[in-house]
Amino acid sequence: xxxxxxxFYSSQNAPSKAAEEKQNIPKDKHAVSKRLQKELMVLMMSxxxxxxxxxxxxxxxxWIGTITGPRDTVYxxxxxxxxxxxxxxxxxxxxxxxxxxxxxxxNVDPVGNICLDILxxxxxxxxxxxxxxxxxxxxxxxxxNESPLNPQAAKLWNDQTKYKKHLTEExxxxxxxxxxxx
Amino acid sequence: MVATSIALEHTTxxxxxxxHEREATxxxxxxxxxxxxxxxxxxxxWTGVATWRWIxxxxxxxxxxxxxxxSCPDCKIPGDDCPLVWGQCSHCFHIHCIMKxxxxxxxxxxxxxxxxxxxxxx
Numbered sequence: 001x002x003x004x005x006x007x008f009y010s011s012q013n014a015p016s017k018a019a020e021e022k023q024n025i026p027k028d029k030h031a032v033s034k035r036l037q038k039e040l041m042v043l044m045m046s047x048x049x050x051x052x053x054x055x056x057x058x059x060x061x062x063w064i065g066t067i068t069g070p071r072d073t074v075y076x077x078x079x080x081x082x083x084x085x086x087x088x089x090x091x092x093x094x095x096x097x098x099x100x101x102x103x104x105x106x107n108v109d110p111v112g113n114i115c116l117d118i119l120x121x122x123x124x125x126x127x128x129x130x131x132x133x134x135x136x137x138x139x140x141x142x143x144x145n146e147s148p149l150n151p152q153a154a155k156l157w158n159d160q161t162k163y164k165k166h167l168t169e170e171x172x173x174x175x176x177x178x179x180x181x182x
Numbered sequence: 183m184v185a186t187s188i189a190l191e192h193t194t195x196x197x198x199x200x201x202h203e204r205e206a207t208x209x210x211x212x213x214x215x216x217x218x219x220x221x222x223x224x225x226x227x228w229t230g231v232a233t234w235r236w237i238x239x240x241x242x243x244x245x246x247x248x249x250x251x252x253s254c255p256d257c258k259i260p261g262d263d264c265p266l267v268w269g270q271c272s273h274c275f276h277i278h279c280i281m282k283x284x285x286x287x288x289x290x291x292x293x294x295x296x297x298x299x300x301x302x303x304x
Contacts, residue, residue: 031246031255038247091245092286124294125245125283 032090036060039128051133053084061086064100065133073141074164078171082112082136084129094123097132102174104167106143106154114139115149236266238274244295245279254278268303271296 053065069075081100099112148154253264254276
């Protein structure tokens with residue numbers, strides 16, 4: 001591509017790199033693994049507490065993430081596992097992120113789907129596993145109660161004492177089947 | 183347009199290779215004879231070595247996470263074949279990475295860094 005042509009307009013006619021890539025999935029997949037490997041390196045080197053992630057077995061396109069509830073919130077002390085599935089178009093499209101541990105939260109549905117703008121229409125190619133998990137972690141203590149996936153949780157949110165009681169009960173029931181103390 | 187926004191830094195070094203077998207006979211080899219050398223030798227050949235780097239406000243492309251001085255994951259050769267571009271918002275990416283991002287957006291073309299409308303800096 002000549003450098004004195006605005007690439008944005010010239011690419012409308014000329015076959016663009018992106019269009020070529022669409023037909024060349026193996027090459028694309030290689031680029032995605034390359035980026036995921038870089039992210040894994042950064043995550044493993046970081047000393048960040050509260051979020052971690054690692055590929056689920058041999059498959060680099062499926063990860064298991066872990067977040068802990070933010071301190072001084074009703075979620076403090078609770079640990080949640082999430083699954084992240086990366087499309088071959090990552091990072092140009094968002095991964096599918098779900099709670100694997102059942103999560104009682106206004107923006108999480110019973111099967112673990114999360115309603116979070118940055119995983120949908122506000123996705124940017126600059127987000128990565130780390131920033132996604134950090135966003136979900138802060139979503140825990142700052143729910144968007146305007147458009148809840150779990151209306152019961154949204155209603156209960158205003159009463160933090162009751163909310164915490166219900167949350168803790170549900171969490172322990174899901175983790176160990178009715179043994180709140182273990 | 184893109185070229186004006188690209189800044190390359192060149193440093194050049196030229197290590198000389200001497201032909202020790204052949205004693206200097208001025209003009210016999212066709213190579214220049216440098217009088218400043220400590221002993222008279224003809225230059226039998228030389229190799230130019232140059233280094234370059236992009237002058238950007240970051241080390242890595244935020245989209246592919248590769249260093250700017252390396253190519254994007256789809257290219258093999260860095261440099262002019264895989265150049266950087268700047269937006270008017272001053273953010274910078276491999277051209278192939280930002281083009282893929284803009285093509286992947288259905289409605290408006292926004293900078294992945296600051297969400298302002300992406301316009302190429304001219």
